[in-house]
Amino acid sequence: MSKSSVIVVGGGIVGVMTALTLQRRGESVTLIDRWEPGHSRASSTDYNRVIRAISGRDEFYTRWARESRLRWLELQAESGQNLMYECGALILAAGGHSDWEDATAETFDRVGVPYYKFGQQDIESRFPQFCVPDIEYALFEPEAGMLMAHRCVLTGLSLFRQAGGKVQRGRVTTDGSERPMMDGNPLEADLIVIATGPWMADMFPRTIKPISTVVGVNVLYTSTPDGSEEFDMTRMPCWIDHGQGSFGLPSSEGSGVKAAVVIPDKIDLDNDERLIRQETLGRTRSYIRHRLPGLEGQRVVDSKFNQIILTPDTHFIVDWHPEHENVLFAGGCSGHLFKHAPVFAEFAAGVGLKDFGTADRFKVSGRKKLSPKESPSGR
Known part of the structure; x- marks a missing residue:
């Protein structure tokens, strides 16, 4: 042929x-x-992206994500490059606003995706980096993590x-x-x-x-505290925090902790500089004080301005x-x-x-x- x-x-x-x-x-x-x-x-x-099967009630993408995880591991073995770290993903469900997380648990049960459901005390005990007084429960997907x-x-x-x-x-x-x-x-x-x-x-x-709609997303990387490994990927998972419109990843390969408060921003793809907006700094620091108090006062060490196309x-x-x-x-x-x-x-x-x-x-x-x-x- x-x-x-x-x-x-x-x-x-x-x-x-x-x-x-x-x-x-x-x-x-x-x-x-x-x-x-x-x-x-x-x-x-950007340095990294979250890989997780969590997709609400959508079984199609859940299965695709699980299959893609295996393909990334195969490519990692073939290339000898560190492409993926399975540090897990923690999905925080706020009381009264957990439709997506509730639907995800049902989908995981049907598909057979490994996960744990943690109450507030379990979250604080297992992942003390997170302050969760407003969280009803969390789903933890241990085979999730980050792609470099x-x-x-x-x-x-x-x-x-x-x-x-x-x-x-x-x-x-x-x-x-x-x-x-x-x-x-x-x-x-x-x-x-x-x-x-x-x-x-x-x-x-x-x-x-x-x-389609094209939006920009501001991302900040915050330094980990002096002498502490608590916010490294060996001890901390990636997370998604829908109630706060945020997500993040632990420090990997010295990057610092990645946190984004997702407030869609406009961007001219060909003419705008790839620089974060100054007001984003205040929003992200406010979120860190609320959810990751152990990082309060730490310096921003890097930033990225990403764009996505939404259907x-x-x-x-x-x-x-x-x-x-x-x-x-x-x-x-x-x-x-x-x-x-x-x-x-x-x-x-x-x-x-x-x-x-x-x-x-x-x-x-x-x-x-x-x-x-x-x-x-x-x-």
Whole structure:
């Protein structure tokens, strides 16, 4: 069978993993990015990301996350790189506002995901870093943890190149019909996969922009206390705190404790600096005083300004362009795609090579906003 010519546009985690999957399937793949893959403008930048199966009542993503965990461990063994740390994830459920957490426990029971349910005293005893007077219970997923995001992208890129894949620098735009173009000429390939993350909205103003919102998220890293290991990943889990609109990760490889108060911020992808807003500092410090009092007074040692593309239902996008039969959209991260990347890439590759059709939830049409209980990301 002859090889298909494939172009993947976008060198973030989705583009890299999809390109790697297609190259390993025997296709001839070129990966194109405007900048060096792993660059600091990308949504896939930053040191780490949470990997967890917790997805409310959505069994589909729960199973995908569990399968992706195994794939990340396989890639870690193959590459010899530290890609994932299983420090666990603690999901804090506030009294009267725990629909997503309640639904998650039911899904875990059906799927068979290992977890513990801790009351307030258990949380304080097992994880004394957290002050939880307003928390009714917590779910602890011991096989969750963190992916070293930047390293995952670079490792996937290295494996792609080792498999014979080509990497090209260039800016892909679209014409009036949303046909992908570069240097004034249409892209020519049997399959063109668009994996440009938030940039997908502006590239495809008629098809993708109406079903997407691009937001910025401010992230701060706080120093651990002098002489203390209490906030390191060996003693502290990742956490999600929906009642406070926050999440975080323990210090890993000397990074400091990552904490984000998720207040969606606007961003001009091409013109804004990747700097946190000053007011975020006060909000995050207020949250730390409330939830992590042992970090009060510690200095911020690093910061990141990330951007994500949200769909109304927070489902991903894997669908064909309505006018260009060889153009496949792959993305729509909605803040929870990174961890799914190995399995997402296999699915996108299968759709692209016509092994099967896409899922209804991934189609461009028919999008509608879900309640937090129904949403897999809890948004």
